[in-house]
Amino acid sequence: MSNNNLIKGSLQTIILKLLEENERMYGYEITQRVKELTEGEIKITEGALYPALHKLEAEGLLSTEIQQVDNRVRKYYSLTKDGQKEVTSKMSELQGFVENLQRILTPGLKPGFNI
Amino acid sequence: MSNNNLIKGSLQTIILKLLEENERMYGYEITQRVKELTEGEIKITEGALYPALHKLEAEGLLSTEIQQVDNRVRKYYSLTKDGQKEVTSKMSELQGFVENLQRILTPGLKPGFNI
DNA sequence: TTATATACATAAGAATCTGAGGCATCATTT
DNA sequence: AAATGATGCCTCAGATTCTTATGTATATAA
Numbered sequence: 371m372s373n374n375n376l377i378k379g380s381l382q383t384i385i386l387k388l389l390e391e392n393e394r395m396y397g398y399e400i401t402q403r404v405k406e407l408t409e410g411e412i413k414i415t416e417g418a419l420y421p422a423l424h425k426l427e428a429e430g431l432l433s434t435e436i437q438q439v440d441n442r443v444r445k446y447y448s449l450t451k452d453g454q455k456e457v458t459s460k461m462s463e464l465q466g467f468v469e470n471l472q473r474i475l476t477p478g479l480k481p482g483f484n485i
Numbered sequence: 486m487s488n489n490n491l492i493k494g495s496l497q498t499i500i501l502k503l504l505e506e507n508e509r510m511y512g513y514e515i516t517q518r519v520k521e522l523t524e525g526e527i528k529i530t531e532g533a534l535y536p537a538l539h540k541l542e543a544e545g546l547l548s549t550e551i552q553q554v555d556n557r558v559r560k561y562y563s564l565t566k567d568g569q570k571e572v573t574s575k576m577s578e579l580q581g582f583v584e585n586l587q588r589i590l591t592p593g594l595k596p597g598f599n600i
Numbered sequence: 601t602t603a604t605a606t607a608c609a610t611a612a613g614a615a616t617c618t619g620a621g622g623c624a625t626c627a628t629t630t
Numbered sequence: 631a632a633a634t635g636a637t638g639c640c641t642c643a644g645a646t647t648c649t650t651a652t653g654t655a656t657a658t659a660a
Contacts, residue, residue: 378494378616378647380586387590398607408585418648420609441656442607461590468583470523471495475502475576494616494648513638533617535640557625557638603660609653617646622639629634 381414381422383460386431389449390457394435396444397423423447431456496529496537498575501546501564505572509550509563512538538562546571 388403389395395403401414426432431453435446449457503518504510510518516529541547546568550561564572 381647384586384589391592396607397609398605404589407588411581412585412589415649416607416609417611417650421647424609440606443655444607464586464590466526468586470527471499471579471583473522474499474519474527475579477506496616511638513636517637530618531638531640532619532642536616539640555626555637559638601660604658606657607655611650611652613649613651615646615648618644620642620644622641624639625637627634627636630632 380464381418382426383464384414385419385422385426385447386449386453386457386460389432389447390454394446394448396446398444426453495579496533497541498579499529500534500537500541500562501568501572501575504547504562504564505569509561511559511561513559541568 384404385400388400392403397416397419401416401419404412404414423432427434427447429452431450432447433450435448437444437446499519500515503515512531512534516531516534519527519529538547542549542562544567545565547562548565550563552559552561
């Protein structure tokens with residue numbers, strides 16, 4: 371991840387969510403997508419990404435498929451059945467955490483708070 | 486801290502922000518305040534809190550003041566000048582990160598998104 | 601030829617947490 | 631009287647997750 375060490379553990383959620391939207395993606399593609407979506411503000415480093423992908427695969431949440439493209443090897447990742455369930459779980463967990471964070475950090479916060 | 490490992494990195498911001506609002510607080514009080522504000526959903530463990538407080542003090546962001554209350558020792562923490570500046574910095578950093586997170590995780594997100 | 605982009609990977613070290621333990625006082629319950 | 635729980639501080643081993651650096655390989659542009 372980029373220069374901030376905020377909310378460690380959200381990388382897994384990011385990976386899972388992107389794969390829910392895109393059917394299959396390869397590692398490098400994920401780094402570029404995140405960079406693009408955040409206008410360069412969040413850069414996922416390879417040292418963080420690949421171990422995370424391997425871990426999610428080892429947990430049975432992702433499956434892989436090697437493919438040759440222009441003499442280059444790509445490793446495509448897709449959500450498994452378990453992975454699809456986990457997206458929902460991880461998303462609501464993160465959502466809940468952010469809401470709690472707002473409760474702590476935004477004194478006088480009213481429901482329906484607008485970011 | 487509760488069952489989520491999401492909070493890594495945001496604990497410092499929580500401490501600084503609470504101290505901005507409360508002038509001075511002691512460790513145990515911080516854990517109770519967070520527990521109360523989040524209705525028990527986030528529990529700051531002592532093993533995370535005290536090292537974090539000591540680090541912030543070592544960095545010159547917090548100052549301390551020992552006080553006896555009913556034969557019990559309390560260690561009150563307050564923001565230093567540097568600490569006051571750091572609150573603003575850390576808060577906008579976290580705010581920015583959460584916004585980026587929304588961009589990644591909420592496809593089709595429009596500005597003015599309502600939590 | 602050198603740098604940049606694409607594409608995978610590992611590994612040392614830093615930072616931050618959990619969970620367990622230790623010490624002490626005081627109030628309440630058994 | 632003894633045990634439990636709340637208050638209040640602390641440390642430490644181990645786990646997790648990150649950064650930064652390194653390695654390998656192909657293709658393209660300067």
